[in-house]
Every structure is written in C-alpha cells, then in structure tokens.
Amino acid sequence: MIRKYLLERISWILLFVCQQLLILLIAYVDTTIPLMPILYVVFLSVLVFSLFIIVRYSRETRFYKALEEWEGSLELIGMGEPESPFERIIEHKIVTQTERLQKLISQNQLALEHEKDDLLSWIHEVKTPLTAMHLMIERLGDPSLKAQLTYEWLRIHLLLDQQLHQKRISFIENDLYIEQVNLKSVVIQEIKALQSWCIQKGIGFDIQLEQPEVLCDAKWLAFIIRQLLTNAIKYSDHCDIIIRSYERHDRTLLEVQDFGRGIDPKDMSRIYEKGFTSTTRHSDHASTGMGLYLTKKAAASLHIHMDVYSKPDEGTTFTLIFPKRNDFVSIASM
Known part of the structure; x- marks a missing residue:
C-alpha cells in the first residue's frame, strides 16, 4: 500500500523536489544569497514534507485499505467509512451499483425459482x-x-x-436423510426398472454384495446407482455387469463393472464435465453428457468418493467409496 500511495502522489512529490532544487539552484547562481541558510531551509522543508506524507498516508489510505480487504460481495459491511469528497464519490457509486445488483439478482432468483x-x-x-x-x-x-x-x-x-x-440437485442438502440402506434392495430395484433394456441387449448381472448395508441417503444413492447402471448398459452388449460391495480400511466400496467399449484415456479427465460426451465417438447422439456430471455432484454432497478404471474395448469399473460413519456427522447436521 505504501508503494501504491507514493505512486499516486508521485506528481506532488516531484513538484516539491523540483521546487527545492530550483531554490538551491537560485542560491547557487546568485552569489548575493547565502547558500548555507538556504540549505538549512530546504532541509527543514524536506523534513516537514516527509512528516506530512507519513501523517497523510495513514489518513488517506484508511478507506482504501478497508476497500482492498473488502470481500467484494454484495454485503456493504466492512467497506470502510469515507472521509474525503473523492472517497464519498467512490462509496456512493459502489453502494448504488451494489443495490442495483442486489435487486437484479433477487429478480433473477425469483424468475429461476x-x-x-x-x-x-x-x-x-x-x-x-x-x-x-x-x-x-x-x-x-x-x-x-x-x-x-x-x-x-x-x-x-x-x-x-x-x-x-x-x-433438485441444487438444493440436495435440504433433501438428505441419512440412514442404513440395504444395498441389495436398491440394486435389485434399479435392475428391475432397466430389465427390458437389459433383455434387449442380452445383458445379465452378477451381484456380489459382501457388505449388505451402507449408511447413506436411499433416494440419492438409488439415483447414483441408476446412472452408473444406465452407462454400463448403454455401452455394453451381450455380457454380464458385475456389481460387488466389500469393506476396505473401515470404508464400504461399491463397484459397477462392465465389459463394454470402455473410455478413451484422453477422455478420462473430462468424463465428469457437464455436457461432455466423447471425443472419439462425437456423433453418438444417445449420450447427453449429464449422467456422470450429476452423479459426481450427488456423490460429492454425500461425501462419496468416485474412482474409475477403464480400458478401451475391455470395459469400465466405477467404484463408490463411502465415507466412514463419523464423516456423516457433517451431513446429518445440514
């Protein structure tokens, strides 16, 4: 802030320096003017000017320091009190613009609702x-x-x-109810819903649920499993989809493994992006690019970590890593 203040006042400082140099030059050229008293006067002037700069720095930068530390949100608390006329102009403009933006945001939020x-x-x-x-x-x-x-x-x-x-996912925190969920019943229910599609594509299921229950929200867990099964069925033909659950390091893991076309390595980092489909099969109009994006968002809200392993033409495995029981305290408090 000191450097910025000096740069802001550089023209005034240069003017003062030039004035003092001019006085010294006149005293040097004009022999009738004693040089030593002039040097003494210039020294005192520089001293007084330096003290003036120090005092004014504290007063003139107080408002701007508060403005710099202000978060820039639409809350005007912490912006600082203006003292000079120019600072009042700045405050007036900020307040007017903020109030206009607050009104505009309220209108847009109401329209979106x-x-x-x-x-x-x-x-x-x-x-x-x-x-x-x-x-x-x-x-x-x-x-x-x-x-x-x-x-x-x-x-x-x-x-x-x-x-x-x-x-619904934008207000998922208000829709969560954490309880012991029976994995088998959720998985079977989602498979039954997709049964006709599976029959048409010749797809079966191998269910291996060593860990039968998990602490989660049943409705959103069903949605996550539905999206993973839909993806597995969509990109597979005449093969089994393996669904297994087990425990590792006090965490429950749920895997959905298919043996379909797999994911290209260069697409792996983008599969959770909104609207992303594929770079290798860009003409595939059946994909919306929303399934995995929504799955990732829902899983994050439930503190579920998602891993994926895939090889082209060999298949894909999505793994849901559920949090420890203690980690659900923060979810339950929402």
Whole structure:
C-alpha cells in the first residue's frame, strides 16, 4: 500500500523536489544569497514534507485499505467509512451499483425459482400419461413391438428422471436423510426398472454384495446407482455387469463393472464435465453428457468418493467409496 500511495502522489512529490532544487539552484547562481541558510531551509522543508506524507498516508489510505480487504460481495459491511469528497464519490457509486445488483439478482432468483417450479410441475404431470402409456404397452400382444416400445418408453422415463434430479440437485442438502440402506434392495430395484433394456441387449448381472448395508441417503444413492447402471448398459452388449460391495480400511466400496467399449484415456479427465460426451465417438447422439456430471455432484454432497478404471474395448469399473460413519456427522447436521 505504501508503494501504491507514493505512486499516486508521485506528481506532488516531484513538484516539491523540483521546487527545492530550483531554490538551491537560485542560491547557487546568485552569489548575493547565502547558500548555507538556504540549505538549512530546504532541509527543514524536506523534513516537514516527509512528516506530512507519513501523517497523510495513514489518513488517506484508511478507506482504501478497508476497500482492498473488502470481500467484494454484495454485503456493504466492512467497506470502510469515507472521509474525503473523492472517497464519498467512490462509496456512493459502489453502494448504488451494489443495490442495483442486489435487486437484479433477487429478480433473477425469483424468475429461476418460478422456472424451476414450473419445470418440476411439468415433469410430474408428464409422468401420469407416461405411466398410462407403460400400462398400454404391457397389454400389447406382439413381443417384438412391445420390446421396442418399452425400450423407447424407458429412454423417455430416464431422461425425465435425469432432468428432475438435475433441478433438485441444487438444493440436495435440504433433501438428505441419512440412514442404513440395504444395498441389495436398491440394486435389485434399479435392475428391475432397466430389465427390458437389459433383455434387449442380452445383458445379465452378477451381484456380489459382501457388505449388505451402507449408511447413506436411499433416494440419492438409488439415483447414483441408476446412472452408473444406465452407462454400463448403454455401452455394453451381450455380457454380464458385475456389481460387488466389500469393506476396505473401515470404508464400504461399491463397484459397477462392465465389459463394454470402455473410455478413451484422453477422455478420462473430462468424463465428469457437464455436457461432455466423447471425443472419439462425437456423433453418438444417445449420450447427453449429464449422467456422470450429476452423479459426481450427488456423490460429492454425500461425501462419496468416485474412482474409475477403464480400458478401451475391455470395459469400465466405477467404484463408490463411502465415507466412514463419523464423516456423516457433517451431513446429518445440514
């Protein structure tokens, strides 16, 4: 701050220095003027000016120091009290701009809340005819047509479910209920929901749950498992998907392993990015690039660490590493 202050006042300092040099020059050129008294006067002037700079530094930088330490948020607390007319101009502009931004943000948040509520309401309304459609499909006599329509119905259902959770994930902390969750019941429920798709692609499941229960939120855990199973089924054909759980270092691990096309190594660092699909199969319109992004966000809110191992054309293994029991204290306090 001292350097900035001196740079700000450099023109005044240079003016003072030039004045003192001019006085010394005149005293040096004009022999009638005694040089020593002039030197004494210049010395006193420099001393007084230096003390003046020190005193003014403390007063003139107080407001700017507070402004520099201010977080720059829309809260005006801690911005500092202005003293000079110029500081009052700065404060007035900041306060006016902040109030305008606060008003604008409030309006935008209200509009977003309305939009989110409308979308959630629409999704719930669409689920009613979707359920009726599923019942109608179940009554079809043609097995081939029934399988095709069920697959398309499932795709719509999964996309709606993904959109619903995408809107809910922003306030997931308010929607958590931590309890002992039976892994087998959650996994079986999600497999049953995807059964028609699995039959169509010739996919089976090998379930090995050594650790039968986990401390988590049942609804969001089901969503995470659903997204991992959906990915595994989507990129696999005529193979088994292995689902296993076990304990390591007082932590429960849940693995979902497929033997599908795998993930290209150069895509590995980007698979959790919003909207990212693939660089090798960019023309794959079936992928939205939202599944793993939402899965990662939901897992982070539940303090679940996600690992992935994959080899192209050999398959992919996603591992959910659940936190220790004590780590859930912070979640339960939300």
